[in-house]
Structures are given as C-alpha cells and as structure tokens.
Amino acid sequence: MYAKVIVDVPAKQTNRAFDYRVPDSMKDWIAVGSRVGVPFGPRTLQGFVVELHEGSEMDAGKIKPIGQTLDLTPPLTPELVKLGRWMSRTYMCHEITALQAMIPGALKAKYERHVCAREPQGQQHALLLPVQQEIMQFVRSRETVELDSLLARYASEGALIRQLIVEGYLEEIQLVKDRMTTKKALTVFPPEQLEQLDGWIEELPARAAKQKEVLEHFKQQPDPIKLTELLSELNISASTVKGLAERGWLRIEEVEVQRDPYASRSFKPTSPLPLTPEQQQVYGRIRDSLHARQRHVFLLQGVTGSGKTEVYLQSIQSCLDLGREAIVLVPEISLTPQMVERFKGRFGNRVAVLHSRLSHGERYDEWRKIVRRDVQVVIGARSAIFAPFTNLGLIIIDEEHETTYKQEESPKYHARDVAVARARYHGASVVLGSATPSLESIFRTLPQARQQATEQRPAFELLSMPSRVEGRPLPKVNIVDMREELKNGNRSMFSRDLYKAIEERLHKKEQIVLLLNRRGYATFVMCRTCGYVADCPHCDISLTYHQSSKAIRCHYCGYAERELSVCPDCGSEHIRHFGTGTQRVEEELGKLFPGIRVIRMDVDTTTEKGSHEKWLTMFRNRQADVLLGTQMVAKGLDFPYVTLVGALAADSVLNLPDFRSAERTFQLLTQVAGRAGRHQLPGEVFVQTYTPEHYSIISASRHDYASFMQKEMQMRQLHNYPPFHRLVLLTLSHEQVPLLLRSGEMLASRLKELSQSLAGRAEMEVLGPVASPISRIKDRYRFQCMIKYRGETDIASILEQASTVLDEAVKGQKLTLSIDVDPLLLM
Ligand SMILES: Nc1ncnc2c1ncn2[C@@H]1O[C@H](COP(=O)(O)OP(=O)(O)OP(=O)(O)O)[C@@H](O)[C@H]1O
Ligand SMILES: [Zn+2]
Numbered sequence: 161m162y163a164k165v166i167v168d169v170p171a172k173q174t175n176r177a178f179d180y181r182v183p184d185s186m187k188d189w190i191a192v193g194s195r196v197g198v199p200f201g202p203r204t205l206q207g208f209v210v211e212l213h214e215g216s217e218m219d220a221g222k223i224k225p226i227g228q229t230l231d232l233t234p235p236l237t238p239e240l241v242k243l244g245r246w247m248s249r250t251y252m253c254h255e256i257t258a259l260q261a262m263i264p265g266a267l268k269a270k271y272e273r274h275v276c277a278r279e280p281q282g283q284q285h286a287l288l289l290p291v292q293q294e295i296m297q298f299v300r301s302r303e304t305v306e307l308d309s310l311l312a313r314y315a316s317e318g319a320l321i322r323q324l325i326v327e328g329y330l331e332e333i334q335l336v337k338d339r340m341t342t343k344k345a346l347t348v349f350p351p352e353q354l355e356q357l358d359g360w361i362e363e364l365p366a367r368a369a370k371q372k373e374v375l376e377h378f379k380q381q382p383d384p385i386k387l388t389e390l391l392s393e394l395n396i397s398a399s400t401v402k403g404l405a406e407r408g409w410l411r412i413e414e415v416e417v418q419r420d421p422y423a424s425r426s427f428k429p430t431s432p433l434p435l436t437p438e439q440q441q442v443y444g445r446i447r448d449s450l451h452a453r454q455r456h457v458f459l460l461q462g463v464t465g466s467g468k469t470e471v472y473l474q475s476i477q478s479c480l481d482l483g484r485e486a487i488v489l490v491p492e493i494s495l496t497p498q499m500v501e502r503f504k505g506r507f508g509n510r511v512a513v514l515h516s517r518l519s520h521g522e523r524y525d526e527w528r529k530i531v532r533r534d535v536q537v538v539i540g541a542r543s544a545i546f547a548p549f550t551n552l553g554l555i556i557i558d559e560e561h562e563t564t565y566k567q568e569e570s571p572k573y574h575a576r577d578v579a580v581a582r583a584r585y586h587g588a589s590v591v592l593g594s595a596t597p598s599l600e601s602i603f604r605t606l607p608q609a610r611q612q613a614t615e616q617r618p619a620f621e622l623l624s625m626p627s628r629v630e631g632r633p634l635p636k637v638n639i640v641d642m643r644e645e646l647k648n649g650n651r652s653m654f655s656r657d658l659y660k661a662i663e664e665r666l667h668k669k670e671q672i673v674l675l676l677n678r679r680g681y682a683t684f685v686m687c688r689t690c691g692y693v694a695d696c697p698h699c700d701i702s703l704t705y706h707q708s709s710k711a712i713r714c715h716y717c718g719y720a721e722r723e724l725s726v727c728p729d730c731g732s733e734h735i736r737h738f739g740t741g742t743q744r745v746e747e748e749l750g751k752l753f754p755g756i757r758v759i760r761m762d763v764d765t766t767t768e769k770g771s772h773e774k775w776l777t778m779f780r781n782r783q784a785d786v787l788l789g790t791q792m793v794a795k796g797l798d799f800p801y802v803t804l805v806g807a808l809a810a811d812s813v814l815n816l817p818d819f820r821s822a823e824r825t826f827q828l829l830t831q832v833a834g835r836a837g838r839h840q841l842p843g844e845v846f847v848q849t850y851t852p853e854h855y856s857i858i859s860a861s862r863h864d865y866a867s868f869m870q871k872e873m874q875m876r877q878l879h880n881y882p883p884f885h886r887l888v889l890l891t892l893s894h895e896q897v898p899l900l901l902r903s904g905e906m907l908a909s910r911l912k913e914l915s916q917s918l919a920g921r922a923e924m925e926v927l928g929p930v931a932s933p934i935s936r937i938k939d940r941y942r943f944q945c946m947i948k949y950r951g952e953t954d955i956a957s958i959l960e961q962a963s964t965v966l967d968e969a970v971k972g973q974k975l976t977l978s979i980d981v982d983p984l985l986l987m
C-alpha cells in the first residue's frame with residue numbers, strides 16, 4: 161500500500177503530496193488524515209496522509225517507507241483533508257498550513273503515545289478474544305501504557321490492539337513532552353477484593369483510627385479518588401494514606417485528569433421556552449431543512465433582543481434528536497460566561513467549549529471530547545469551525561457580520577465560507593444570525609444573486625424576526641450634533657443631553673454603557689466646526705494624516721494632498737486629525753460626576769486571563785454605574801438594568817480609510833443601542849456625532865436596516881466594491897524600496913495582461929502598486945496591488961501564474977508576496 165503525504169514545510173516547492181510506502185506493520189494504523197513521521201532528505205518530518213493507494217506510478221524501489229505513525233486515531237477526517245485542499249486553492253495558501261490550522265496546538269509539539277482503558281459506549285461491540293482480554297487487563301492495571309511498550313510486549317497482536325482502539329476499549333492519549341499536555345494527579349485506589357477491607361480494619365490497632373477511617377471510606381465509596389480530595393474530605397494527612405499504601409492495602413498512582421475549564425461551575429439546567437410566533441416560524445424552517453437533510457444556508461436577521469439564541473438552542477436540539485452534531489460559532493469577544501452558560505445550561509456535558517483564552521492543554525482536552533464522540537455540540541470562536549465531527553447536521557454562526565470570523569494570517573480563511581463548504585459535504589444546514597447582516601450575506605438573499613448562485617457560492621434564504629420578545633420596544637435613539645455643542649461653547653466630550661441623562665441614571669441607580677470606538681492606527685482629518693472630512697476624489701474613502709510627511713493620503717490609490725490648516729468648506733481653523741482614548745473619558749467622568757463607579761474595558765484592561773469575565777460579572781452585580789469601552793461593550797451583553805447607552809464618537813469608524821466604514825458604523829451603533837432596555841426598564845440611546853446627516857447614522861437611529869442596506873448597495877455598486885465585485889489584496893514586502901517597486905510593477909503588469917485574456921462577461925481591474933497603509937513593518941517596506949473582479953474568473957489560476965512569474969524574476973531576493981482573497985482589512 162502507498163500513501164500520499166503532505167509534509168510540514170510551508171513552501172512552494174513542497175506544496176504537493178509526496179509518495180511513501182506503507183510498511184505492512186502499519187497497514188492497520190494508517191488512514192486518510194493520519195499524522196505520520198516520514199524521511200525527507202536527511203530529516204524526518206511530520207506530515208499528513210491525504211490519499212492511500214494500492215499501487216504507485218513511481219518506481220517501487222525508490223519509494224521510501226513511512227517512518228512512524230503519530231496518532232492511533234487520525235486527528236483529521238477524510239472530509240477535513242478534502243477541505244484542506246479546497247482551502248489551499250480558495251485562499252492561495254499551502255495545503256499544510258490549512259491542515260495545521262485544523263488541529264490543536266498541542267499536537268504540533270513533541271509527543272509520547274499512550275493508551276488507557278475505557279468503557280466502550282453505545283452500540284454493540286464484538287466479543288473480545290482471550291488475548292485481547294489479557295491486553296485490557298494489563299492496561300487497566302496501569303491506567304496508562306506507552307503504546308510502544310504495549311506493542312513490544314504483544315509484538316504479534318498489532319491488529320488486535322488496533323481493533324480495541326476502534327471499538328472504544330482503549331483510548332489513545334498524547335502525552336506531550338515538555339508542554340505536559342495531559343495533567344496528572346495522585347489518585348488512591350482501593351484493593352481489588354473489597355471484602356478484604358473488613359479484615360484489615362479489624363487488624364489495625366485502635367490508635368490508628370484515622371487509617372481505619374480511610375478504609376471505611378472505601379467500603380462506602382469504592383471508587384478511586386484524588387489524594388487531595390481524600391485528604392480534605394477526611395481531614396487527614398498524607399502519611400496516613402501512605403502508611404496504608406506501604407502495607408499494600410491501597411494503591412497510589414499518578415493518573416491523568418481531564419482539565420475542564422468549566423468544572424468548578426455548575427450550570428443551572430434550562431428547558432426550552434415556548435417560542436413567540438416569529439421564533440416559531442423561523443425555527444420551523446430550520447427544523448424542516450434538518451429533517452430533509454437539505455444543504456441550506458439561512459440568513460437569520462433578527463433585531464437585538466429578538467431571541468435568536470433561543471432559536472439556535474431549539475434548532476440544535478432537533479439536530480441532536482436526529483443523531484447529528486452541531487457547531488456554534490460566536491465572536492471571540494462575546495464568548496462570555498453568559499453565552500457559555502446558555503449552552504451548557506441546555507445541553508450540559510454534551511457541549512465542548514473552544515476559545516483562545518484556554519491553555520494549550522485545556523484546548524486539547526476539549527478537542528479530544530469531540531474526537532471521542534463524548535460531545536455533540538461545540539461552541540467556540542473562529543477555529544472551532546474545524547471541529548472533527550463526522551456527522552454534522554447544523555452550523556450556526558452568531559453575529560455573522562463580525563470581522564473576527566476572518567483570519568488575518570495564513571490561512572486567511574473566512575469561517576462563513578468554510579461553514580458553507582463543510583455543510584455541502586455533510587448535507588448540513590447553516591444558520592447565519594445577525595441583527596445587521598453583512599452586505600455580502602444579505603446580497604446572496606437577493607433575486608439578482610440567486611441567479612448567479614453556484615454550487616460553491618449558493619444563494620441564502622432570508623429568515624427574519626423584526627420584533628423583540630414580549631413586545632418590548634426598541635430603545636429611542638437620539639442623534640446629538642456635536643458641532644452645535646461646540647458652537648454653544650461646550651468643549652467637553654459629553655453633550656449636554658448625554659450629561660443630563662447620565663445624571664438621571666445615577667440618581668435612579670440604573671446602569672449606563674458608554675462606547676468609544678477607536679480602531680486601526682489611522683487618524684482622519686476633520687473640521688470640528690462643520691464636520692467636513694477630507695476624502696479621496698477617486699475612491700470615496702477618507703484620507704489619512706501622515707505626521708512624518710505632513711500630508712494626507714489615500715491608501716487605495718495613492719492620491720495625496722498637503723496637510724490642511726483651514727477647512728476648505730467653511731474656512732474654520734478648527735480642523736485637525738482625530739483620536740481620543742477611553743482613559744481620557746474615564747478621567748473626565750470622574751471630574752464631572754464625583755464618586756461615579758466606572759469599569760473601563762479596552763485592550764489595556766482585558767489582557768489578563770479571565771479579566772473580561774471579571775469586569776462583566778462586576779457590572780452584572782451592579783458594582784459599577786458605567787461600563788465604558790471599545791467595541792467589546794457593544795456585543796451580545798444582556799443586562800436588565802442598562803437603560804442608557806451613549807456612543808461618544810460615532811464618526812471614529814466612519815472615517816477610517818475603508819470602504820466598509822459606513823457598514824461598520826451602522827453595525828456598531830445598532831449593536832450598542834441594542835444593549836439598552838432589553839428587559840422591563842425601557843432604554844434610551846445618545847449618539848454623538850459631527851456628521852449627523854450621514855445615512856449610516858440616521859438609519860441606525862431609526863433601527864432601519866433596509867434603508868441603510870439599499871443606500872450602501874448603491875455606493876458599493878458605483879465604486880465596484882463587494883458584494884458586486886470581489887477583491888484580492890496582494891501585498892509585497894522587502895527591505896529595499898527600489899526592488900519592491902520594480903516587483904510591484906512587474907506583478908501589476910502581469911496581472912493586467914492576464915485580465916485582458918479573460919473571456920465572456922468576466923471583468924477584472926488591477927489597482928496599484930501603491931504603498932500599503934502600514935508602509936513598513938519590522939523594517940520591511942510594503943506595497944500592495946488590489947484586484948477587483950466579477951463573473952466567472954478562475955482567479956486562482958491567474959494568481960498562480962502571476963506569482964510564478966514574480967518568483968522567477970526575483971529568485972533568492974527574499975521578497976514576500978502575501979495574498980488575501982476577499983480581504984476585510986486593507987492594511
Ligand atoms: N420565547 C421567549 N419567551 C420569553 N423570553 C424569551 C424568549 N426568547 C428569548 N427570550 C429572552 O429574551 C432576551 C433576548 O434574547 P436573546 O439574547 O436571545 O436575543 P438576541 O436576538 O440574541 O439579541 P442580540 O442580537 O442583542 O444578542 C433574553 O433575555 C431571552 O432569555
Ligand atoms: Zn469646516
């Protein structure tokens with residue numbers, strides 16, 4: 161038998177499968193998705209088996225054998241291996257990079273292979289042969305056994321051992337060296353024959369009362385117990401237990417314990433709520449699709465507080481009832497205890513939780529629950545989309561418009577696209593939920609996009625929930641024109657209206673959420689008198705200020721102007737580049753409202769593990785009046801006493817040099833406004849802005865997604881932006897500008913040539929090269945080209961051809977080309 165293996169060297173020359181022979185002794189162990197060690201030149205490399213064949217085209221004598229198998233159960237499924245190939249083609253990354261992104265970090269480290277005994281669950285199992293029973297007994301007596309030593313001991317029984325693993329009698333564990341991926345604890349075991357306990361209790365002298373107590377404990381509770389637990393339960397010292405172990409009456413051994421980050425918390429079980437008519441209708445569609453095994457993508461547009469989560473929960477329940485599995489993605493930022501509680505409360509220990517604040521070991525243990533089929537539901541951030549389920553029925557992406565679903569380093573995938581690809585394979589349903597769907601997603605529900613739908617990019621079905629549960633009203637949103645405030649001599653960050661509203665809430669002991677968004681590095685130029693913002697005449701985005709050159713520039717096309725000292729519209733001198741910090745707001749709050757209790761949540765105050773949760777718990781317990789922060793205070797929080805929301809500088813996103821800035825502004829304002837008045841107390845919102853006439857701000861204040869969407873679609877179409885055109889961003893970097901410029905021009909002209917050869921209705925436009933918005937990182941300069949295209953374009957092969965030309969021209973020059981397909985950040 162022969163295997164095709166992708167090796168762990170992310171380089172162009174090794175971005176293909178290499179042939180290896182599967183030694184007879186490994187035949188039973190190797191499958192598509194197995195991790196193996198293979199000889200590669202003088203080294204041994206880790207790799208993944210992507211295909212198995214009876215024969216090989218290559219000369220049999222020349223094919224080297226696989227050196228070792230690294231896992232007993234392959235960490236990847238055949239489906240994920242296929243997905244890796246699709247990702248490599250779709251996102252222009254190395255196949256190995258895609259595959260590595262699917263497995264937990266712990267598997268990338270050093271390892272030691274062990275097995276331990278467990279009770280097989282579920283279906284009928286084959287009767288064990290005597291030799292297998294002997295093996296099981298041996299393993300049980302040890303808790304864990306290193307696989308190599310087991311195979312050495314039962315040298316001729318490899319296939320039978322493998323059968324024990326497949327049937328679930330043995331479980332493989334990776335004991336990763338150095339990093340200690342499995343955690344061990346000293347555990348006390350009772351004797352095999354429990355009847356002996358009585359005799360021994362008799363035998364002990366009266367003064368050994370404590371030791372008698374220990375034996376009594378095992379008479380009542382014959383299960384193994386952690387030493388520390390036993391000591392604290394009986395209030396005894398370790399020497400008491402050790403004495404018993406020395407007599408051979410008890411056994412103390414190191415045993416692996418599973419780290420469960422949620423073990424210390426108990427979750428209050430919840431049962432399904434009776435659905436509102438809107439929820440019922442949406443749920444009915446999803447359930448029908450699950451039953452019909454349709455590969456359907458739903459876009460669930462439900463206003464904030466419409467009860468989307470309850471729909472997710474009940475849909476998952478019907479998926480589980482069909483014996484299938486579910487993945488739920490939430491943005492990292494909203495993976496709060498509150499969210500986890502809702503899922504654990506409904507599905508208990510059938511849920512695994514994956515997010516980046518877990519340690520390597522905790523992540524690995526959660527992942528193993530999936531591999532072992534101990535859980536059927538995974539809730540997690542972006543990378544949980546790769547959960548190795550084999551019978552997926554439902555994938556839910558909450559807040560589907562969030563940018564965190566796009567990975568910014570290679571593989572630069574979007575979890576939404578990966579979800580659709582996995583669902584296609586499994587015949588699963590996808591539910592994308594949001595109060596403010598991305599333009600890309602809503603576009604795919606429109607008749608126009610339905611016509612262009614393909615297998616790869618299917619049309620979406622729109623489901624909507626336009627009202628909040630129990631008829632609660634959406635909060636009233638007031639737009640405050642900050643230009644007026646300035647005219648009236650108010651130079652504070654707080655308008656008079658917002659000031660009064662805060663005062664009132666403090667008096668009534670209600671709570672306040674204040675949002676100050678500051679993203680990106682760019683500062684924009686704005687007139688504080690009339691609200692004028694300097695825009696690029698060619699690109700419809702704002703220009704950014706560059707201190708070093710005292711110029712304002714466009715990051716897309718390179719257009720530049722001298723720094724402005726007076727406003728070109730109104731002549732005012734109050735024109736400057738903008739940026740304020742949460743810290744300053746906190747100080748000002750303290751001055752204006754002495755004694756006010758403020759929780760500040762931003763990157764500075766949330767780096768520590770668990771700090772995010774700590775702040776939110778404090779706020780929930782009403783130990784603070786104000787929750788002040790960046791966009792992390794806008795998402796998914798559900799606090800009954802929040803009746804006031806203030807957005808301090810609503811324009812700060814609007815003026816980022818990004819064609820999506822209006823969309824981001826609308827989304828953010830809608831989300832943060834949605835935090836107010838979600839329960840009995842009605843809510844009120846103040847949006848402070850210098851551009852009160854902007855459609856994104858007006859639509860958000862009216863909770864009017866439809867009119868925003870229409871206007872924004874027009875803008876996008878006018879400028880050939882997504883969702884009408886698709887984008888590819890190519891970034892070149894090198895230490896020397898002249899070489900960079902030359903290669904940038906070569907790349908652009910090759911791309912332009914290729915675009916001319918396009919047939920039919922396909923269109924492609926190449927912009928650049930221009931300096932990247934972040935023009936130097938770590939002493940390397942950066943230039944970028946952008947492709948805008950539409951129609952049936954084989955973009956992968958165009959990119960492939962262009963980059964090959966570039967590679968040959970600059971051989972050995974350490975130039976890097978990074979390709980971002982459907983980019984979200986244009987930096
Ligand atoms: N059928 C129902 N009956 C009563 N209460 C409900 C029902 N469905 C949901 N709720 C409650 O309504 C509140 C809002 O629901 P939920 O948080 O799911 O809204 P959401 O649509 O996810 O909002 P957001 O987009 O702001 O996160 C919650 O407190 C939830 O418990
Ligand atoms: Zn002006």
Ligand SMILES: [Zn+2]
Pocket residue numbers: 696697698699700714715716717718719
């Ligand atoms: Zn421009």
